[in-house]
Structure formats: structure tokens, C-alpha cells
Amino acid sequence: MDALPFYPFVLDAAVRDRKVEDMPMKVIQWGAGYTGAHALRYLINNPAYEVVGVKCFTAAKEGTDAGEIAGLGPIGVAATRDVDALLATNADVVLYMPRDALTDPSVADSPSRGWYVDLLPILASGKNVISPICSATHYRHLADPEGFLAGLNEACATGRSTVAFFGLDPGFLTDALPLTMAGAVGEVTQIRTYEVLLYAEYTEAETLSMLGFGARPQDLPPEGIESLKVSWGGVPYLVAEATGVLIEDITVDIDVALSPDTFTSPGGVTIGEGTIAGIKFSVSGISGGAPVVVVNHVTRMRADIGPDWPNVGTVGGYRIEIDSFPPFVGDFPLGLPGGTGSSFDDAMAMTAARCVNAIDAVVAASPGYKTFLDLAPLVGQHTIKAAAVSV
Structure with a gap:
């Protein structure tokens, strides 16, 4: 496979220089679960x-005010399941967070496939889309990468819209x-x-079950x-x-740890x-017969x-570890004072923030499917809270 092209960062001056006193970006929040509620908080505030x-x-959530979903006061926008009404709504961008x-x-x-099919008319309606769905942050690893990409790009061409996928991990x-x-x-080897x-x-027991939680090791589902x-x-x-290497495979x-007893988690999931x-699992990208990029997850109930x-x-x-000269390691603890108090909830909030903070760059981008490599650097534009805006 030939090396993929690297795209330069380009940001439209009108978006780059946008101040908060200018007309705000109009946003539809598509999904009001864990991550969606955090996104609404960031948007409303x-x-x-x-x-x-x-x-x-x-x-249960239909008719609920967006502010209430976010744990804030009402803002006069009610949640709806009416897709046609949302497609007819004038909006610059949709934060797309369905269950996957x-x-x-x-x-x-x-x-x-359902979320993919549902996404196409949103793009064709002229709305830009940002989504944290993990599987779509790139496409080369999918069974039909070209078909996946072609469908998105066709919808984007129809609506002159842009779609990008990223969150906290991946993204x-x-x-x-x-x-x-x-x-x-320099001299990075891994x-x-x-x-x-x-x-x-x-609380998503079905997702946890698919990954294997609560199963016996011999029954670990292959789909997990x-x-x-x-x-x-x-x-x-x-x-x-980004780095110009070729991934061969x-x-x-995967490794598992068994529970010494039966318990029910605070989220209501019972583990026998x-x-x-x-x-504990690792997903490795192989290049030159050796793993060069290794994504590790350690997940405990x-x-x-x-x-x-x-x-x-x-x-x-x-944690990030780079085998290089010199070696480079960084730890980034979550659950710190002033946040949610939970590493999991902090991660969900930061996933939402990553999507919100990408709005300007995605709206300014040319039509089509983009990764963060195609966009202007996402630097937390509009995140600084201040009594007055200067410069």
C-alpha cells in the first residue's frame, strides 16, 4: 500500500478571527446520553x-429541555425524536453521538451500519458533523474502507458539508x-x-456484556x-x-481478570x-514486522x-510512552479535584469537549471526510472564561 498523503493545516480567516460577540454557531446535539449531556453543558455555557x-x-427524554439534560436551567429547546424536524432546522454543525x-x-x-445510514442525510442536508464514534476516526482498518469513505464523501458533496470523527481516545x-x-x-521505535x-x-450493560464483562473466560465473545x-x-x-510509515497489519x-466474588457496580451491572x-488489551499497528503503534486499555469494573x-x-x-532518543513519557491522571470525581466521567466530559472545541475548524474545512490531520490545530478556541474578551 502506498503511503497516504499528509494534508496541511488550513483555517479560513473568517472563522479564525471569529469573536464570541459575533453571531454564534448554531449547533444540534444529536444524542443526549453520557457524552451528549456533557456536550450540552459546554455548548450552553x-x-x-x-x-x-x-x-x-x-x-423518556422527549420534550425535556436541553438545559435540564445538561444539569442546567432551561434554555427553551426541547429534545425530540423527530428526525425530519431536525433535518429542516438551520444549523451550522451537528454533534453526532448515537449509541454504537x-x-x-x-x-x-x-x-x-445504522448510525452510518442515519448520518448520510444529515450531511446531505448541508450540516457539518463532528462525532466521537471510535471506529470512524480512520477507515483503512475497516472491511470496506473505500465504500465507507465514498458514501460519506458523496453525502458531503451533496450538502457541501464536512464530517470528522474524534474524541479523547481515540482522537x-x-x-x-x-x-x-x-x-x-527523534529515532522513535515505538x-x-x-x-x-x-x-x-x-450503565450500558449491553456494551459491557459484548466486550466480555460478566462472562466466563471460555465464553469470551469473539465479536468482543x-x-x-x-x-x-x-x-x-x-x-x-502523519509520520509516513506503512502499516502492514x-x-x-487480550488478558482478563476474574472477580473473586459477585457484586453489582454503581452503574447497576452485576458481575458474577x-x-x-x-x-486488559492492546491493539498494535505492525510495520516492518514489529509493533510501532500500540494502543493499550486497562478497564476495571x-x-x-x-x-x-x-x-x-x-x-x-x-499514559503515553515513546521509545525514542531521548525517551519521552507523560502521565495524565483523571478524577482530579474540580472535575466529576470519576476517571470515567472525566473521560466522557473530555470526549465531549474535544468535539465542541473542533466546531470552528470543521465548519471552516472543505467538504468531505476529514481526520484531525486535515484540520487546523484544535487549540481550545473559545474555552477561556474571562470577564471581557480582548484582542
């Missing part, structure tokens, strides 16, 4: 953006930040990233292992695109004695599970 619509997926089945969206009968701590760190060293999180408060490759297999290709290695309560496994900080976080 920032005068640079105006929430003009909220897509919910359950009857963690399967290959390029396969026609895949459970994840920042697995790729954008390691690439920035690699810019300060880049490793670690996500170490406690999933105790996660495949979902790891689908979700994080794009990271090595993204790093390779993607491999997955002797079943999987911790999963309870803090005491897998005591010999890596940790970051006191309640979890992220």
Missing part, C-alpha cells in the same frame, strides 16, 4: 455557540497528543498509549475481540499517515464470581481488580 436542536433516542454497537460500520448487515490521547510529543524527540479507567459507573480492532484499529493508520492481544471483571495491572494516578487516567 459558551456564548460562541447556540443550541438549536437536540435529538434524543428515548420517549462497536461493530464494523462498513459492513451492510453490521449492527453499527487525542492515542494519536494527536503522542504525535505532538514525538515532534520533540509509541505506546494507555487508557486506565474504572468503568464502575458505566473484533470490536476492539474495529474501535481502535484506525489509530495506527492515523499515526502512520493490526493485531489484538469467577467471571470477567477486568479486561472495580478498583481492586487486576492489582498487578498498570495504573495512572489514584483513580485512573492516561
Whole structure:
């Protein structure tokens, strides 16, 4: 496979110089779950953006004010399940956060194909889209990469719109930040990233079950292992695109830790004695016969599970290790004072922030599918809270 092109950063001056007193960007929040609620908070609290619509997926949330979903006061925008009404709403960008089945969206009968099909008319309606769906941060690792890309680009051409996928992991701590760190060293032989999180408060029992939590080791579902490759297999290709190396293969290695007793997590998920309560896996991009980019995850349902496994900080976080001259290592603990108090919830909030902070760059980009390599640097525009805006 030929090396993929590297795209220069370009930011339209009108967007680059936009001040918060200018007309705010009109945003539709598509999805009002964990990450969507955090995104709404950031949007509502920032005068640079105006929430003009909220897509919910359950009857229980229909009619609920967006501000209430975000834990704030009402803003006069009610959540709806009416897709046609949202498509007819004038908006600059959609933050697209539907539930994902963690399967290959390029396969026609895949459970994840639904979000892909639903995305196309949004793009064709002329709305730019930003989404944290893991599997789409790149496309080379998918079963039908060219078909996946062609469908998105066709919809973007129809609507003169742009679509980009990234969050915190992947989208920042697995790729954008390691690439920035690699810019300060030389002779890099391997880049490793670690996500170490406690999933105790996660309420999506179906997703946890698909990954293997609560199963006996011998019953570990093969679709769970495949979902790891689908979700994080794009990271090595993204790093390779930026650095000019060729990825020959993607491999997955997995280890599990069993629960010594039966317990129910704070999120309401029951883990039986002797079943999987911790999963440690790595997704590696192979180049020249050796792993050059390795994405590691350590996920526990309870803090005491897998005591010999890596940790970051006191309640979890992220680590980046670069084998280089000189070596470069960074630890990024989550769950710090002033946040949510949970490494998992902090990660969800930061995923939402990454999407919100990309709005200006995505709106300014040319039509089509983009990775963060194609966009202007995402530097936290409009994030500084100040009594007055200067310069």
C-alpha cells in the first residue's frame, strides 16, 4: 500500500478571527446520553455557540429541555425524536453521538451500519458533523474502507458539508497528543498509549456484556475481540499517515481478570464470581514486522481488580510512552479535584469537549471526510472564561 498523503493545516480567516460577540454557531446535539449531556453543558455555557436542536433516542427524554439534560436551567429547546424536524432546522454543525454497537460500520448487515445510514442525510442536508464514534476516526482498518469513505464523501458533496470523527481516545490521547510529543524527540521505535479507567459507573450493560464483562473466560465473545480492532484499529493508520510509515497489519492481544466474588457496580451491572471483571488489551499497528503503534486499555469494573495491572494516578487516567532518543513519557491522571470525581466521567466530559472545541475548524474545512490531520490545530478556541474578551 502506498503511503497516504499528509494534508496541511488550513483555517479560513473568517472563522479564525471569529469573536464570541459575533453571531454564534448554531449547533444540534444529536444524542443526549453520557457524552451528549456533557456536550450540552459546554455548548450552553459558551456564548460562541447556540443550541438549536437536540435529538434524543428515548420517549423518556422527549420534550425535556436541553438545559435540564445538561444539569442546567432551561434554555427553551426541547429534545425530540423527530428526525425530519431536525433535518429542516438551520444549523451550522451537528454533534453526532448515537449509541454504537462497536461493530464494523462498513459492513451492510453490521449492527453499527445504522448510525452510518442515519448520518448520510444529515450531511446531505448541508450540516457539518463532528462525532466521537471510535471506529470512524480512520477507515483503512475497516472491511470496506473505500465504500465507507465514498458514501460519506458523496453525502458531503451533496450538502457541501464536512464530517470528522474524534474524541479523547481515540482522537487525542492515542494519536494527536503522542504525535505532538514525538515532534520533540527523534529515532522513535515505538509509541505506546494507555487508557486506565474504572468503568464502575458505566450503565450500558449491553456494551459491557459484548466486550466480555460478566462472562466466563471460555465464553469470551469473539465479536468482543473484533470490536476492539474495529474501535481502535484506525489509530495506527492515523499515526502512520502523519509520520509516513506503512502499516502492514493490526493485531489484538487480550488478558482478563476474574472477580473473586459477585457484586453489582454503581452503574447497576452485576458481575458474577469467577467471571470477567477486568479486561486488559492492546491493539498494535505492525510495520516492518514489529509493533510501532500500540494502543493499550486497562478497564476495571472495580478498583481492586487486576492489582498487578498498570495504573495512572489514584483513580485512573492516561499514559503515553515513546521509545525514542531521548525517551519521552507523560502521565495524565483523571478524577482530579474540580472535575466529576470519576476517571470515567472525566473521560466522557473530555470526549465531549474535544468535539465542541473542533466546531470552528470543521465548519471552516472543505467538504468531505476529514481526520484531525486535515484540520487546523484544535487549540481550545473559545474555552477561556474571562470577564471581557480582548484582542
